[in-house]
Amino acid sequence: MNCVSCDEPMIVLEVDEVEIDYCLECGGIWLDSGELGILLGDEEKVQHVIKDAVPAPKKTETFRKCPICLKKMDEIEIGKDEDKIYIDRCKQSHGHWFDKGELREVLDFMDHGESAKVVKLLKETFGE
Numbered sequence: 001m002n003c004v005s006c007d008e009p010m011i012v013l014e015v016d017e018v019e020i021d022y023c024l025e026c027g028g029i030w031l032d033s034g035e036l037g038i039l040l041g042d043e044e045k046v047q048h049v050i051k052d053a054v055p056a057p058k059k060t061e062t063f064r065k066c067p068i069c070l071k072k073m074d075e076i077e078i079g080k081d082e083d084k085i086y087i088d089r090c091k092q093s094h095g096h097w098f099d100k101g102e103l104r105e106v107l108d109f110m111d112h113g114e115s116a117k118v119v120k121l122l123k124e125t126f127g128e
């Protein structure tokens, strides 16, 4: 799979039997639908936070394409007020794209930032 952002081939990291596509170039992460819930062991919370997230009213200039269906993704906003995080979501629910640091921010928002294995792995492996 190539990076959504810079089109470089991504590497696959395995955490809890979940395959995470990670771009060494830009630090972006692709998660298939449902993988975030498995990573957190808390699908309900993910449903609540991500699946109910509203499309971002203020869109950024760049549109990312889903690496699976190659269609333009939606930008959704997570969080509230000044701490909004914008992530890209495939309209057909193939998954989500997190720019560098965004997965951590989303996990922090869900109170899983420090404890999440994926955060530890990224920290240990890439010093993030």
Ligand SMILES: [Zn+2]
Binding pocket: 003, 004, 005, 006, 007, 008, 023, 024, 025, 026, 027, 028
């Ligand atoms: Zn990249």
Ligand SMILES: [Zn+2]
Binding pocket: 066, 067, 068, 069, 070, 071, 090, 091, 092, 093, 094, 095
């Ligand atoms: Zn898709």
